[in-house]
Amino acid sequence: MKNLLANIKIKVEEKVYLKDPEGSDKGRDIIRNGTLLIDELGLEAFTFKKLAERMGSTEATIYRYFDSKHMLLSYLISWYWNWLEYRLVFAINNINSPEDRLRIAISILAGRIENDLEFEHIDEVILQRIVVAESAKAYLTKAVDTNNKEGFFLSYKRLCKRIADIVLEINPDYKYPASLVSTVAESAHYQKFFALHLPSLTNIHEDGGGELEEFLTHMVFKAIER
Secondary structure (H helix, E strand, O other), X not given: OHHHHHOOOOXXXXXXXXXXXXXXXXXXXXXXXXXXXXXXXXXXXXXXXHHHHHHOOOHHHHHOOOOOHHHHHHHHHHHHHHHHHHHXXXXXXXXXXXXXXXXXXXXXXHOOOOOOOOOOOOOHHHHHHHHHHHHHHHOOOOOHHHHHHOOOOHHHHHHHHHHHHHHHHHOOOOOOHHHHHHHHHHHXXXXXXXXXXXXXXXXXXXXXXXXXXHHHHHHHHHHHOO
């Protein structure tokens, strides 16, 4: 199994980059340092000039891979959702009960992240912080419809569809599986953000362990009960 996992590559949709950063050491260096710098500065203060200085490279080199910091952010977020789907597929393999598979899916959406040593160029803990703080900026733009047609959000939609299908296994008559799953995925972000920055808006604590997973599991199963 270890050797099998070593050959896994997280594939991001081609329109989300100009040149595949996974295909070269320089590209992986852009992803590694870009993740660290966006986390450190926030997207607003982040620039390719600052990234090039950190890497000891040039802005022109970065522009060969991504035409804007919005595209780089979209790549990172797409990579994250693809990685979560990869984790989910392995976690629910050979699990017959749809209720158990749904609980696992909620746990993956809500749970604490540990770094995956199979992907050494990306710090998944830091990447989750970026997703929590910045992911809405990937689609709350005037270009969202164009980006959607180009496939920028396929990884997110595919993961939500996979979980929504489990919801329908449990209750085929439930009318809102896609709405429920996307709400849970976004709530996982917002509740973590609120716990860190706006604690009066949540009952989840920053170090609350399983509180978020418990809350989301309760919400989902109450919504879909017959």
